[in-house]
Amino acid sequence: MTNIKSVGIIGAGQMGAGIAQVCAQAGYTVLLHDQKVEAVHAALEKINKGLNRLIEKEAITPDDAKASMGRLQPAASAHDLKDCDLVIEAATENEEIKKAIFKSVSEHLKPDAILASNTSSISITRLAAASDRPGKFIGLHFMNPVPVMKLVEIIRGIATEPETYQIAVEFAQSLGKITANSEDYPAFIVNRILIPMINEAIYTLYEGVGTVDAIDTALKLGANHPMGPLELGDFIGLDTVLAIMEMLHDGLADSKYRPCPLLVKYVEAGWLGRKTGRGFYDYRGEKPVPTR
Template identity: 50%
Template sequence: MKISMAGVIGAGTMGSGIAQTLATHGVEVTLSDVSEEALARALDNIHSSLSRLAQKGVLDLSTLPAILARIRTATSADIHRHSQIVIEAASENEAIKQQLLRELDGIVPADTVIASNTSSISLTRIASWVSHPERVIGMHFMNPVPLMQLVEVIRALQSSDQSCDTVMELARTLGKTPVEVRDAAGFVSNRILMPMINEAAFTIYEGIASAADVDTVMKLGMNHPIGPLALADLIGLDTCLAIMDILHTEFRDSKYRACPLLVQLVAAGQLGRKSGHGFFPYSV
């Protein structure tokens, strides 16, 4: 099924990036969030992101008005009533996602694909929250969405071949490379990435090296384009902690125990770039 109308729930960093990417590739987008302020901020961020891409020659500046015109916003999920696919990109909180998807289930038609951008929560469990669970599938974009090529496509136990084919085709239409994986905590990306970030935090916590030195070792020694701690700040330390907690709960293995320093930083509200301070300081 070729997607021409798509909904996005959640206007944060990931949701706005997904909406921007869809609209850039000619898809009509409905974007919802709980507050007008969040939606206005998302539109400002999308405009700024598109302008930067135009300055770099990635986009034609003259196309920006048309791209932005494809995005409609609302604080009600009713705006997604006619979407062929709705991508949930709310906070990585199971209770919030469950509430949103149960509400959405009563709004969209039975053949609307429901995709979740969850980074670690079981898609099989998410699918159980709605009627017609065969239409539920994971569509895990990477941050920043407009630039990163990978989309992890996670099949729930209930996901149909048609739902999988739809999101695989959509990902390719967006210029992404989709990789299909089975449903398991953290999938592939975060099952590997988050323990690395957590171990990097332990090296600071145990006084082995500074945050800057840890990142330098990984960038120069392992050829990573960004160090794990700077990456954690970009993702959001609260999100990293939530994923580590899910891995720990799902696998019941102590190797996934979150570093106490990560727990402390989140408790202090030092969440990374979005708060102005994480493992490193930032200007906001």
């Protein structure tokens, strides 16, 4: 069985940075690559801050944090990932972008390297077909925020070899995560249940059943959810919520997955949630204020 020692991560956004942090903390050498060099530097700074917060909580020691940062290296190009045992793609949730990444990175990797995607909804079988190693391709869907959330969904494509799956399970567990196997259907398990719930909350707002505040309060206190569905949509990113709903609607051809028109309007307006300062809440002041 392949002994994974070095992990390459493509995409230095919120998910990529989180995956890089947990891999470094688990003792893996991590090479972080992004088309934008400044994104890698921002991710390393974010990871350092995250480790410092763990020191303050006495969850790790300063020496642990220093060792973890020492395992993190920026990678200027896909060629720099040539010696990695595992490469995880954590780019934006766009199928064509992901396929282009796998097509370009495959030629640089050693033959026994495993490729994984952190996609939250796209077919692993289709993504694997864009690489040169469908048998060594797998879905590793980490939850956000990665350092906090314990689950990793593991998704096999039609060509994924049993050994690749077993290595992926053992790798995820070595990060202190709990794994759940999902078959390769649109949005897998978590998002097939979670994202339509958020979409239904948006319909509830769209149809005037309740206000933003009423809907989120109702679910937090009535269903014991830590975050209301509209607040959670803003946290995930409304563009991502829409992309997953469209993937479900297209992939399963069921009208119950139709994206709410209000969700579409918010995305068209560029009101994508926390990352843009406005979504169902306005985050530009001292405290979030509902936008409807």
